[in-house]
Structure formats: C-alpha cells, structure tokens
Amino acid sequence: MNPASLIPLAEPIPIHWAWFDLLLVTTFTAHILFMNALVGSAAIGLVHAMRGDSGLAREVGKKAPPLLALTINLGVAPLLFLQVNYGQFDYVSSVLMGGWWLAVIAALMLAYYGFYAYKFGHDALSPGRRTALLAVSLVGTLYVALMLTTNMTLMLRPEFWPQYFEKTGAAVLNFGDPTLYPRFLHFMVGAAAVGGLFVALLGRWGKNDAFVEVGMRWLNRATLVNLGIGLWFLVSLPPDILLAFLGGSLPATLTLVAGLGCAGMLLAAGFRKQPIQATVWAVLTVFFMSLTRHWLRTLFLAPWFNIKDTPVTGQYSPVLLFAVFLVAGVAAMAYMLKLYFKSREGRA
Structure with missing residues (x-):
C-alpha cells in the first residue's frame, strides 16, 4: 500500500502559514515550561517523600493542581495550531492510536484529582498513602507524555501507517521508531531539570536555602544527563535529517547551536546557584529547542508535504x-x- 494514499488533502488556511507556525512554537514553549515544572517538581517531591522528607513533597504538592491546570490550558493552543497547519498528519496518527490516545483524558483526570487529594488531604493521610497518591498522579502525567510523544512521532512517519491494516485494525503505537525513546527521555529528563529550577525558585521566594540547594543540584545534574540523551536523540535520526542538523540546513543547524549555547549558559548559572538567571536561560533553551523540534517536523514531512503548497483564503x-x-x-x-x-x- 502506498502511504501517500492515506494522507488527507490539506485544508485551506485563513492567513499565511508562517503565522500559525510562529504561534505553534511560542505556545508550545509556554506549555513545555509549565509541564516541566509540574512533572519535574512532582518527581523530585516523590523522591524526597520516599526518603522520608515530606517537607519538600508537601510544598510542591501544593503547587501541582494549578500547575497541571495551566499545563493543560496552555497545551490546547499548540495542539490547535498544529492541527491548522499539519492536521492531515496529526488526525491520522491520533486515529491509528485508537483507545490508547483516548485514554489520555482518563489519565489526566486521574492525575488531576490525585494531585488535589494530595494537596488537601496531606495532613489526614498516612505517609505511605500520601507517597502512593503522589506516585499514581505522577504516573498519570507520564502516560500522557508518552502518548503525546508517540502521537507526535507517528504523525511524522506515514510509511508506518499501513501497519494498521497489517494488524487487522489493531492500534498502532509506533514503538518501533528508534527516535521515540530518546525523544521521550529528552522531555522527561528536561522536566527534572526545570522541576529542580522550580524548587529552587520556591526556595528563593520562601527564603529556604535548603530548597535552593536541592533544586539547583537537580537542575545541574539533569541538564548534564540530558545533553547525553540529546546526542542519542540526534544520532537516532535518519541520516539525511541528521546531516541537516549538522550543517545541511542553515536554520535547523543555527537553532540547534543556539539551544546548546543557551543550555551551556543555563548550566553556568546553575553551578553559580543563581535561580533567576537560570530561569532566563531555561526559557531561552526551551524556546530554541521547540524551534529545533519544528525544523525536525518539517524535515520529516518533507517527502510527503510542503507547507508552502497549502492554499490560503x-x-x-x-x-x-x-x-x-x-x-x-x-x-x-x-x-x-x-x-x-x-x-x-x-x-x-
């Protein structure tokens, strides 16, 4: 079966496509920053709760419900802009995932109510139940992250779509894609870094030096680990796309270099234990990495689709x-x- 026959025709868009790409990258940056703060701080809180330190876990637990609400709301915009310019790919991948994709709603509800129960029932629950509740809520968010990563990789690989018919209608999860695992880990380890920065900011605002120390330690270590995972992600790409990021495409190469440069400045601020300066570099790093992700999507879809051919009304x-x-x-x-x-x- 020719995968191109499975790609729907592009719908006309109201204005120039570049505006929607710009909004997509910008709103995705905001979404990722809040997602990282939520998932990363919850993971750090869980680790400390398991060690018997409930103070930090309690503080990040108080912030989890509003962080999750902001993450969800800020995640709607980039998803809508993605569907405007690349909906013919995203819709198909969502349908191919079937029930696994629909289960994202249940997982989000589980995480949402779990974080609320942790926040308001903290004093009434035993330490073991509090830790279990935080763990279940965190697992819910990790499931959502994994399914989103799966969807975003599946939409880029129409050549995998015919598997749906080979499996007689079974859901396609794209777990055979070599970029899936480093891509997912790159986001999650990045979340640990930004989550650590969030803990450090809580410590700075609350004049708690212990929180600043813990948060900056998580930021530095997770960022160093993520540089290695980013290299893994890079070399897992198809050769032509890898070469594009190594000089073959000037925009892709420049954004990757800019992101790495900002990550270096982030580490410098982290080792100096400067949360405010680190926050500025973290925002810039996430922005340039979001832009790099945009070029990655463009390069993957190049054999199937050119956004410049989309009709404008x-x-x-x-x-x-x-x-x-x-x-x-x-x-x-x-x-x-x-x-x-x-x-x-x-x-x-």
Missing part, C-alpha cells in the same frame, strides 16, 4: 477575533494570579 477576521480573545484571556489570567498571590495561600 485570506480571511483575517477569525485571526483578529482570536487575537482579541487571546489578549482578554491573558488579562483575565493575570488578574486571577494577582488575586491568588494576594490570598493567604498565595502569600504562603
């Missing part, structure tokens, strides 16, 4: 309406955060 009113609601939504979120930090819990 020139309808600007939906985009203007989106911009108005975006500004209003950001203003509302800023106001709610202001009220939160004025509250007793926020001040704590």
Whole structure:
C-alpha cells in the first residue's frame, strides 16, 4: 500500500502559514515550561517523600493542581495550531492510536484529582498513602507524555501507517521508531531539570536555602544527563535529517547551536546557584529547542508535504477575533494570579 494514499488533502488556511507556525512554537514553549515544572517538581517531591522528607513533597504538592491546570490550558493552543497547519498528519496518527490516545483524558483526570487529594488531604493521610497518591498522579502525567510523544512521532512517519491494516485494525503505537525513546527521555529528563529550577525558585521566594540547594543540584545534574540523551536523540535520526542538523540546513543547524549555547549558559548559572538567571536561560533553551523540534517536523514531512503548497483564503477576521480573545484571556489570567498571590495561600 502506498502511504501517500492515506494522507488527507490539506485544508485551506485563513492567513499565511508562517503565522500559525510562529504561534505553534511560542505556545508550545509556554506549555513545555509549565509541564516541566509540574512533572519535574512532582518527581523530585516523590523522591524526597520516599526518603522520608515530606517537607519538600508537601510544598510542591501544593503547587501541582494549578500547575497541571495551566499545563493543560496552555497545551490546547499548540495542539490547535498544529492541527491548522499539519492536521492531515496529526488526525491520522491520533486515529491509528485508537483507545490508547483516548485514554489520555482518563489519565489526566486521574492525575488531576490525585494531585488535589494530595494537596488537601496531606495532613489526614498516612505517609505511605500520601507517597502512593503522589506516585499514581505522577504516573498519570507520564502516560500522557508518552502518548503525546508517540502521537507526535507517528504523525511524522506515514510509511508506518499501513501497519494498521497489517494488524487487522489493531492500534498502532509506533514503538518501533528508534527516535521515540530518546525523544521521550529528552522531555522527561528536561522536566527534572526545570522541576529542580522550580524548587529552587520556591526556595528563593520562601527564603529556604535548603530548597535552593536541592533544586539547583537537580537542575545541574539533569541538564548534564540530558545533553547525553540529546546526542542519542540526534544520532537516532535518519541520516539525511541528521546531516541537516549538522550543517545541511542553515536554520535547523543555527537553532540547534543556539539551544546548546543557551543550555551551556543555563548550566553556568546553575553551578553559580543563581535561580533567576537560570530561569532566563531555561526559557531561552526551551524556546530554541521547540524551534529545533519544528525544523525536525518539517524535515520529516518533507517527502510527503510542503507547507508552502497549502492554499490560503485570506480571511483575517477569525485571526483578529482570536487575537482579541487571546489578549482578554491573558488579562483575565493575570488578574486571577494577582488575586491568588494576594490570598493567604498565595502569600504562603
């Protein structure tokens, strides 16, 4: 079967595709930063809870529900922009995954209620039950991350799609893709690094030097490990795409080099135990890595699709309406955060 016959036709888009790519990369950066803070800090809290140190686990547990809410809400935007420009690939991969993809909703609900139960039932639960509850919630988020990684790799490999018919309709999970495992670990170890930075920021705001020490240690070690995993991810790519990142494509190479440079500055700030400076470099690192991920998607889809061929209708009113609601939504979120930090819990 020719995989190209399984790719739907591209739908017309209202304005130039570059605007949607820019919004995709920008909103994905915000989503990843909050996801990393959530998953990474929860993992660090779980490790400390298992060691008998419930103080740190309790503090990150208090922040988990709002972090998860922000992660989910900020994850909707990049998913929608992805579907605007690359929906003919993302929709197919989602359908091929079947029930595994739909189970993401249940896993998110499990994690959400688990984090809430941990936060509000912390004092009433025994240490063992608290630790188990935190572990189950973390596993729920890891399942979501794994399925998202699987979906994002499957959409790039139409040549794998005919497996669905060879398996008589069984779900396709793309576990045979050599890039899947380093890609997933690259995100999760990165989460440990940013989660450590989040713990350090909590310590700085709360004048808790122990939290700063622990957080910066996690940041430094996880970042060093992630450099190795990033190299694994790079060499797992098909040869033509690997060469594109090693000088064959100027935009792809420059963004990769910029990301590595920012990661180096992040480590420098981490070893100096400067959480604020490290936060700036962490945001820049995640942005350039998100941009690198965009070039990776473009290179993978090049044999099947060229975004420049997508028809444009020139309808600007939906985009203007989106911009108005975006500004209003950001203003509302800023106001709610202001009220939160004025509250007793926020001040704590």
